[in-house]
Amino acid sequence: MHSGFEDKSREQDRGWDDRFGDFLTNLLFEEGLADSTLLALKNHLIAFNRWLLDTYGRPWDLVQPQDLREYLYATGLNLANSTLQARRWSLKRLYRWALEESIVSIHPNTFVLPVKGNKGKIQVKPPTQRQIKLLLNMPDLSCAEGIRDRAVLELIYATGMRASEILSIKIHEITPQKFLRVWGKCRKERLVVYGEHAQYWLEQYIAVRKEILLDGGHHVFATEKLFVSSGVHADYRYYQLRRMVKRYSQRCGLNLTPHTMRHAFATHMYEAGASLQFIQKLLGHSHLQTSTIYISNNTKNLKKILVNHHPRGEIYKSRTRFKHESIGNKFTT
Structure with missing residues (x-):
């Protein structure tokens, strides 16, 4: 730092x-x-x-x-x-x-704080499915931190969660049901669902999580947060997450952030035929109204959309809005 x-x-x-x-x-x-x-x-x-x-x-x-x-x-x-x-x-x-x-x-x-001569923000093109696949295969899986990085990348791409939401997940919130309740902007609750790939790498990471804590001189119960670090702080921090995504993406010839991966999640879902309404619900955009009852009653529907329309879903098929090359559905280890 x-x-x-x-x-x-x-x-x-x-x-x-x-x-x-x-x-x-x-x-x-x-x-x-x-x-x-x-x-x-x-x-x-x-x-x-x-x-x-x-x-x-x-x-x-x-x-x-x-x-x-x-x-x-x-x-x-x-x-x-x-x-x-x-x-x-x-x-x-x-x-x-x-x-x-x-x-x-x-x-x-x-x-109302205008800045003279301020140029419009450049629209960043999200990475393709092939580029995301390359990124996901970048971490070194021979070490615990590499497995953690793979789990983080898989979860971001599987859910489109914000960086702050990823870092606030507690370890006890990971369950076999493959969904999380998160609180986004304005403390609005929403349901986040993810598929088999993210679940698999989360399981691999949880098995080696304590190794990362011990390597940093931390007690195995130093934090209840899911993602941990061997650095000064036991919790995995925002700057570490951002640096990790940037490092791996540069190896692929890209310049990505956790937020551009969130964009990739939304873009790839839309390209595969998912409706904007459901994408917005999964992303937790502030203009959508959510409630605990609505979320509870729609867990099955959201999961069905995910497995059909996410590029890493179990029964995903490339078929609709834009012509693009499909990626395989097998685990890459």
Whole structure:
């Protein structure tokens, strides 16, 4: 990790929030920013959060749209235009990331923080089924961490879950029924189902999970989270997940993130004929209403859709919307 934004005194700074470290790490991988830029952003986030606490008595994750407008007006009167633009950019990036990670529920566009000369976001083309198959075969299965990586990749592709949802799974939540109840954005509950491939690799990983903990000097009961690390922390962290996906994808000539794998899940399901309505339910998009009763009554239907329309489903056949090459359904070990 870059010490520029993870100094040991951060706990004593009133404006610091540990989630800022995750955000800055995300920026490091997403934008390739220099340490000096990350340090400046860190200081700005601390100052912004401290200002919110002092002015309104609420932290950054409980912000209201008018808070940001007031902050930029109150602190930006004597700033150069370039500095003010940088502050606007950093706040929009922070809240866009926080929305994706289910930390806040307000879209950053509601803050009305225009950035002059801001170019539209480039639409990233999701990987093909063949490219995903190559990616899934990248981990070294001769070691426990390689098996963990394979299980993580299989589960992301099998479910389209967000990175934060993957990392919050507890080990006792893995059952033979091959489904999970997760809480996504705005704490909305939904059902996530997965197939035989993901189940198989989860079983292989769980069998060696304690080896990873022991290699890191952790107690075998150090954490209840499913995915663990041999690093400083027993829990598998966001920056480790992102770095892992990036490393393996680069070996395939790609530049993927956990989020682009989520896109691949949705795209491949749609290409295979699944309706947008069911894809949206599986992804947990915020505009869909879900409830515990609805989820409970539709477990069988969701599983049927998965095995028919997911490229790694048991009875999947390439047949509908777009002409593409099918991949095999056999396990690759």
